[in-house]
Amino acid sequence: MKSENPNNIVYKEVVIIGNGPSGIVLSYMLSGNVPYVTSDSHPDEMLSARLGPIVGDCLLYQDFSLLSSGLEGRSTNRVSLLMDALLHPHADMGWDLEPLVEFRKTGAKIDHIVLGKGPPGGSWHRMDPQMLTLSLGSWMALPGMPFHSSDSEEKRAYAADVAKYYVQYTDKMGLAKNFRNGVTVDSVDEVKRSYKSDNWVDKLNNEIKGTLEACMENEENRSRNVMRDGFRRNLRNSRCKCDGAKRNDKKRSISFCCDTSDFDCDRFYSSSMNEKLFRNSFTLDYNKVPSYNSAYRSPETNWIVNCSDANTGEKITYACKYLVLANGSSDSPNRLEVSKTKADPAWMLYDLGNLESRLDSYLTLDPEDVDPVLVIGAGLSAADAIMAVRGRNVPVIHVFRQRSPELSRHLQENLYPEYHKVHQMMLDPSSIHPYYTAYPEYTLTDFDADARTVILTSKEGVSKKINVSFAVILIGSRPDFAFLPKHYNLAARKHLSLDCKTNTADIDRLTYGLRGFDNLFAIGPIAGDNFVRFLPGGALAVTAELYKNRNPMRI
Structure with missing residues (x-):
């Protein structure tokens, strides 16, 4: 490639x-x-x-x-x-x-x-x-x-x-x-049908001619005949500074800049009246603009996909007839807006993997006296976090909004005993469970980033201040x-x-x-x-x- x-x-x-x-x-x-x-x-x-x-x-x-x-x-x-x-x-x-x-x-x-x-x-x-x-x-x-x-x-x-x-x-x-x-x-850009019609050359020709005219209108102390008589001599090594030099038409997804170090104006005008010559000039002079290469102009192209290679830094562009979105559901975790004025602290996390690695590092510093981990959420991801934290002998503070969550509605108890155990603890918050304390119908309302404390508030307005080592928010993605x-x-x-x-x-x-x-x-x-x-x-x-x-x- x-x-x-x-x-x-x-x-x-x-x-x-x-x-x-x-x-x-x-x-x-x-x-x-x-x-x-x-x-x-x-x-x-x-x-x-x-x-x-x-x-x-x-x-x-x-x-x-x-x-x-x-x-x-x-x-x-x-x-x-x-x-x-x-x-x-x-x-x-x-x-x-x-x-x-x-x-x-x-x-x-x-x-x-x-x-x-x-x-x-x-x-x-x-x-x-x-x-x-x-x-x-x-x-x-x-x-x-x-x-x-x-x-x-x-x-x-x-x-x-x-x-x-x-x-x-x-x-x-x-x-x-x-x-x-x-x-x-x-x-991802959709290639509009207007550029696939038979008269695409005329449309593109008018687009570029209009851009060049805009350049000339805004260039100080130059008249329009400079384009015809002396454009190459006077502007070869300069870049147009006018606003009209760069256009971005959302409907047509066309980008163009009259960088005269790459653009041969004499050749453009000598060939623009002839479709065959225009096509040849167009391919040679605009090869640096991805939108104008043959794959883009093909009637088989409906989509342009621009990518970056994380390993090499290379930019890759694909043209395709069909585009399929298969990018899953977990790329963007849902965030909980606790404060409009304070950014989330470093100890507030949004995925289990990050929690486990950070918690393991934290335990190496002081494994004997670790503050609880706050887990927010009532789904299976929250249950996974509870099991992971308790498995490290670290207390869990579990906050969820409903009094009777349906965590295990579709899970058979004989196949999923660990989830049913978490569900039982959630349904019976008054009982004592090792390393687990439930706060049903509570929400996280404030925190102190430096002190590593959180404020939990019930639906009746009762607030509790708790020290935590980490908080993980697992409310979907x-x-x-x-x-x-x-x-x-x-x-x-x-x-x-x-x-x-x-x-x-x-x-x-x-x-x-x-x-x-x-x-x-x-x-x-x-x-x-x-x-x-x-x-x-x-x-x-x-x-x-x-x-x-x-x-x-x-x-």
């Missing part, structure tokens, strides 16, 4: 932002691995009847609306429920049945790149390695390669094993060549869409922020295309699929839509 011109654009038909399991399984299917229905022996008799006529056929070309009719489960997406029913028949009933589909490398290979900040696996590499998954270990597997836990006696999987599995998967499945890891997406244009609103309920549980991306449930956008898709947690076992459904839907667009007569 490296070239002498760092601003050259690399064209890919599909760019996938996010290299977690969502991006990995989509890469697997885009690499030509497609599912075929092998059996109709499903416990759901209605689904079994619908599968009967298509046994032996490729699933990509089937009617997802018909096949998924009536299916229910822990996803709101019908194709995800369908794919889960075929890969894990009646899994929620505790059944361990053979899949009803198999993947064969008979599909078309669609040129794509998967972009991620870290190794393949995404956020799994940032989790506590010894944390057990909520899902059973077998459900962490992606198509084509089984998952094996390092502890054969444990039905659930350790996060370290899961992270390792996804790296191995990309290697063994031959996907590594489609991944660019260690990169951050800086911005949101996907990071800072790279998208600010006016983009992807949420289903437009008046609320997008989150992966209550207000997911506004997608077509059969294609995963984002409503209101062309050639833009969302898969994984941001689309409402929060468990790995449902992710192949989103990948199937997107792949099927791309196949349909390539050959609409085949569907």
Whole structure:
């Protein structure tokens, strides 16, 4: 991908932002691995009847609306429920049945790149390695390669094993060549159709001519005929200082500056009246401007993705026809605004991994007399933090807003005893539990950064001042869409922020295309699929839509 011109654009038909399991399984299917229905022996008799006529056929070309009719489960997406029913028949009933589909490398290979900040696996590499998954270990597997836990006696999987599995998967499945890891997406721009029309040359010609005229109007003591008679002689080594020299049209995403050390005005005017000559001059003179290279001008380009390589500092730009958002849900933790005038102190944290490393360092200084750790939140992440802190024999102060939280609503006690133990402590705050004190219906209202103290206030207005060693706030997280244009609103309920549980991306449930956008898709947690076992459904839907667009007569 490296070239002498760092601003050259690399064209890919599909760019996938996010290299977690969502991006990995989509890469697997885009690499030509497609599912075929092998059996109709499903416990759901209605689904079994619908599968009967298509046994032996490729699933990509089937009617997802018909096949998924009536299916229910822990996803709101019908194709995800369908794919889960075929890969894990009646899994929620505790059944361990053979899949009803198999993947064969008979599909078309669609040129794509998967972009991620870290190794393949995404956020799994940032989790506590010894944390057990909520899902059973077998459900962490992606198509084509089984998952094996390092502890054969444990039905659930350790996060370290899961992270390792996804790296191995990309290697063994031959996907590594489609991944660019260690990169951050800086911005995404949509290429507007107005520049893809037949008269794009005239439009671009008028745009640049207008810019040059603005330069001349603002250049002191120069008349317009300088452009024609002496522009090169007088301005070759100078840079235009006028405001008009740099334009940024949001509708067209065009940036231009008449830096005359790179711009040949005589050649521009001699060729601008001739389309063929203009194209040649344009390519030679504007090669340093990424927006103007051939990939950008291609009618196949709908999106421009600008990235930075964290290891080399290199800037990379991709042009693509289709853009897929698979960047997960945990990039931006929800923050608690305690004070509008005081910044969060260094001991106030927002993720468990950071808490554990900081706490371990803190314990080496004075392991005998450590102030409690304040944990705020009532979800599973807060429960993980409570278990991690108590496991180090450090007291926990647990603050949550509801009197009776439903921490374990979907978790069976025999499979998740540790979470049920935390839930019992939360429900019975009056009882004495080692290293645990609950403060239900309290909130954090103030702190003293230097004294390392916090003020907790009940809903009745009663306040308590407590010394703490650390405070960790675990009240959920949101996907990071800072790279998208600010006016983009992807949420289903437009008046609320997008989150992966209550207000997911506004997608077509059969294609995963984002409503209101062309050639833009969302898969994984941001689309409402929060468990790995449902992710192949989103990948199937997107792949099927791309196949349909390539050959609409085949569907």
